[in-house]
Amino acid sequence: MDSLLDQPKTPQLYEQIARNVSMPVSTRSQTMNDSNPHQSLKKKLKPLTLLFKQKNLLPPKNPSSKNRVVARKLSLPETEKTGNRVTVFVRVRPISKKEKEAGSRCCVRIVNPRDVYLTEFVNPNDYLRLKRIRGRHFTFDACFPDSATQQEVYSTSTSELVEGVLQGRNGTVFCYGATGAGKTYTMLGTVESPGVMVLAIKDLFRKIKTRSCDGNHAVHLSYLEVYNETVRDLISPGRSLVLREDKQGIVAAGLTQYRVYSTDEVMTLLQQGNHNRTTEPTCANETSSRSHAVLQVVVEYQVRDAAMNIINSVGKLSLVDLAGSERALATDQRTLRSLEGANINRSLLALSCCINALVDGKKHIPYRNSKLTQLLKDSLGGTCSTVMIASISPSNLSSGETQNTLHWADRAKEIRTKANDANEDLFPVTETGTDQAKLVLELQKENHEMRMQLARQQQKLLTLEAQSLAAYSCSTPPFVSSLLSTPPTPVQPNEKQWTRPSFFTAIYLTPETKCNGEKIGIIVRTLNQNVKSLESEIERMEKDHSLLIKQKDDVICGLSQKSRKTAATTEKVVTRSSIRTKSARHFFQSPLPMAMKRSFCALGGRKTRTHVMSEPTAHSSTLLQQ
Numbered sequence: 001m002d003s004l005l006d007q008p009k010t011p012q013l014y015e016q017i018a019r020n021v022s023m024p025v026s027t028r029s030q031t032m033n034d035s036n037p038h039q040s041l042k043k044k045l046k047p048l049t050l051l052f053k054q055k056n057l058l059p060p061k062n063p064s065s066k067n068r069v070v071a072r073k074l075s076l077p078e079t080e081k082t083g084n085r086v087t088v089f090v091r092v093r094p095i096s097k098k099e100k101e102a103g104s105r106c107c108v109r110i111v112n113p114r115d116v117y118l119t120e121f122v123n124p125n126d127y128l129r130l131k132r133i134r135g136r137h138f139t140f141d142a143c144f145p146d147s148a149t150q151q152e153v154y155s156t157s158t159s160e161l162v163e164g165v166l167q168g169r170n171g172t173v174f175c176y177g178a179t180g181a182g183k184t185y186t187m188l189g190t191v192e193s194p195g196v197m198v199l200a201i202k203d204l205f206r207k208i209k210t211r212s213c214d215g216n217h218a219v220h221l222s223y224l225e226v227y228n229e230t231v232r233d234l235i236s237p238g239r240s241l242v243l244r245e246d247k248q249g250i251v252a253a254g255l256t257q258y259r260v261y262s263t264d265e266v267m268t269l270l271q272q273g274n275h276n277r278t279t280e281p282t283c284a285n286e287t288s289s290r291s292h293a294v295l296q297v298v299v300e301y302q303v304r305d306a307a308m309n310i311i312n313s314v315g316k317l318s319l320v321d322l323a324g325s326e327r328a329l330a331t332d333q334r335t336l337r338s339l340e341g342a343n344i345n346r347s348l349l350a351l352s353c354c355i356n357a358l359v360d361g362k363k364h365i366p367y368r369n370s371k372l373t374q375l376l377k378d379s380l381g382g383t384c385s386t387v388m389i390a391s392i393s394p395s396n397l398s399s400g401e402t403q404n405t406l407h408w409a410d411r412a413k414e415i416r417t418k419a420n421d422a423n424e425d426l427f428p429v430t431e432t433g434t435d436q437a438k439l440v441l442e443l444q445k446e447n448h449e450m451r452m453q454l455a456r457q458q459q460k461l462l463t464l465e466a467q468s469l470a471a472y473s474c475s476t477p478p479f480v481s482s483l484l485s486t487p488p489t490p491v492q493p494n495e496k497q498w499t500r501p502s503f504f505t506a507i508y509l510t511p512e513t514k515c516n517g518e519k520i521g522i523i524v525r526t527l528n529q530n531v532k533s534l535e536s537e538i539e540r541m542e543k544d545h546s547l548l549i550k551q552k553d554d555v556i557c558g559l560s561q562k563s564r565k566t567a568a569t570t571e572k573v574v575t576r577s578s579i580r581t582k583s584a585r586h587f588f589q590s591p592l593p594m595a596m597k598r599s600f601c602a603l604g605g606r607k608t609r610t611h612v613m614s615e616p617t618a619h620s621s622t623l624l625q626q
C-alpha cells in the first residue's frame with residue numbers, strides 16, 4: 001500500500017487505493033466484519049488518511065483544533081445547488097457530564113466535513129459478538145463536530161436560506177434528533193451562544209436594513225407549538241388552533257401575527273414564547289421540549305425594477321425545533337411524560353412515513369396523519385428550500401437513537417421539493433411621486449393654455465358683438481358677410497378627415513342666410529351662452545385639478561405606507577387618462593347645447609371627442625333658421 005502512495009497520483013491510483021481500502025461508496029450503512037476489526041480498519045484507513053493530508057482535506061493535528069472540522073460554505077456540485085433537494089446537516093453535541101459518569105464512550109467520528117462514522121460497540125456480555133464491531137458510514141451536506149460554533153452552524157446551513165427569503169422565497173429549517181441530542185441548543189441556543197433562530201433573525205434584519213433604504217418592508221412573526229396533537233399560539237396562548245389549508249399553504253387559523261421592527265423586539269417575543277413552551281425534565285434531558293415549536297417569519301417588501309414597476313415580494317422563513325424522538329425507557333414510564341412521548345413519537349413516525357413516501361415518489365403523501373406533518377407539508381413537498389439539521393449525541397449509550405436519526409437524515413437527503421420561485425406580485429405603476437408631480441405641472445400648463453384660448457375667443461366675440469351692433473344700423477358689412485358665409489369644408493364620403501374645428505365653425509351660416517341685426521344678435525347671445533358654459537367648465541376643470549393634487553398627495557402618502565391596495569387604487573385614480581375621460585364624459589353628457597360642446601372640442605382638440613364633432617349641428621341650424 002505504501003508503495004502505491006509513493007507513485008504519482010493518477011485517477012487509476014485513487015481507484016486502486018479506494019478498492020484496497022474498501023471504503024463504502026454508498027451512503028447506506030456498511031458492516032465491517034473482521035477478525036481484528038480495529039487493526040483492519042486502521043490499516044485500511046491509513047492510505048486514505050495520507051491522501052486526505054496531501055489534498056489538505058484533514059484539519060491540522062494540534063490540540064486546539066483536534067477533531068475540528070472547519071465549517072465552510074459547501075462547494076456542492078452546481079446541479080445540487082440549483083436543485084431543490086432537502087439539504088441535510090449533522091451536528092454532534094459534546095459528550096455530557098452525565099454520560100461521562102455513566103462510562104460512555106464516543107461512538108461518532110467525523111472524518112471530513114461531509115462524512116460521519118458511527119461505531120456500534122458490542123455489549124461486553126454478548127460473548128458471541130464480542131469480537132465483532134459494526135461501523136456505519138453516512139455522507140451529508142456537512143457534518144459539524146462538537147467543537148463547531150453556533151455561528152459556523154448558522155452560516156453553513158441557514159444563511160443562504162435567509163438570503164432566499166429576502167428574494168421572496170420560502171425556506172424551512174428543522175432540527176431532528178433524539179431527546180437530549182441538542183436540537184433546542186442548535187435552534188434556540190443560550191443567551192451566550194444564540195442558535196439558528198436568533199442568528200437568522202439578526203441576519204434578516206441586518207440585511208433588510210441595508211437593502212430597504214426607503215423602509216418599504218414589513219416583518220411579521222408568529223410562534224406556535226404542537227403539543228399532544230394540539231396546536232397552540234406560544235406568544236398569545238389561549239385555545240387550541242385549527243390548521244387550515246388555503247392558497248398560501250397550511251395556516252393555523254387564529255394564530256397571532258406580530259409586526260416586528262427590530263431584532264430586540266423579536267428576542268422579547270421569542271423569550272415570551274419559550275416561556276410558554278411546554279418543557280419538562282425527563283431522565284434523558286433536564287429541560288426536555290415536549291412539543292414541536294414553529295417560529296415563522298414573513299418578510300414582505302416592495303422594490304422597483306428597471307421599468308419602475310413595483311415588485312411586491314413575500315418570503316417566509318420557518319424555523320422548527322422538533323421534540324425529540326425517544327424510547328419510553330429513556331424518559332419515564334406510565335406517566336404524563338410517556339403519553340407526551342407517545343404523541344411525539346407518533347408525529348415523528350408520521351414524519352418518517354411522509355419522508356419515505358416522498359423518497360419513493362408515491363402519489364399520496366400522508367401529511368394528514370399528524371399536525372406536525374401538516375405543518376411541514378410545504379417544507380417537504382411544496383415550493384420551499386428546506387434544511388434539516390440532525391442532532392446526535394456522541395455517546396455509545398445513545399447509539400441506537402443516533403443510528404435512527406442518521407438513517408432518517410440520510411433518507412431525507414433524497415427528498416426533492418418543488419421549484420421554489422419567488423413569491424412576487426408586479427404592479428406596473430409608472431407614476432412615482434415625481435411622475436405625478438410632472439402630470440400636475442402638465443395639467444396646469446394645459447389649463448393655462450385653455451384660459452388663454454378662452455380669453456382670445458372672448459376678445460373675438462367682443463369684436464363680433466361690436467360689429468353686429470354696427471351692422472344693426474347699416475346694411476351688412478362686407479367683413480361680417482364674408483365671415484358668416486364661409487361654408488364648412490366639404491368632407492368626401494369614406495374620407496376620414498380630422499380637422500381641428502375652430503370656435504366659429506360650430507355655428508356657421510349658409511350663403512342663403514340673410515344677415516340682419518336680429519339674427520346676429522341671436523348668434524351673439526348664443527355665443528355668449530357658450531362662453532359662460534365654457535367658463536363654468538373651466539371652473540369645474542380647476543376643481544378637478546385641485547382634486548388631482550389632493551389625490552397625488554394621497555398617493556405619495558399611500559406609497560410611503562406601502563399598502564398594495566392603496567398603490568393599486570392610486571394607480572387607477574391618478575391615471576391621467578381616466579381623469580380626462582371622466583371629465584370629458586361628464587361634460588358631453590351634460591345638458592349643454594351641442595354647439596357649446598363643439599366649441600369646447602375646438603379648445604381641447606382631442607381625438608377622443610371626434611364622435612361628438614361628427615354629430616349633426618341640428619341645434620345651431622335650428623337656431624339660425626328661426
Ligand SMILES: Nc1ncnc2c1ncn2[C@@H]1O[C@H](COP(=O)(O)OP(=O)(O)OP(=O)(O)O)[C@@H](O)[C@H]1O
Binds near residue numbers: 178180181289324
Ligand atoms: N453543541 C452543544 N454544545 C454545548 N452543549 C450542548 C450542545 N448541544 C446540546 N448541548 C447541551 O445538551 C443538553 C441537551 O440539549 P437540548 O436541550 O438542546 O436537547 P434537545 O435535543 O432539544 O432535547 P429534547 O428533545 O428533550 O428537548 C443541554 O444542556 C444543552 O445545553
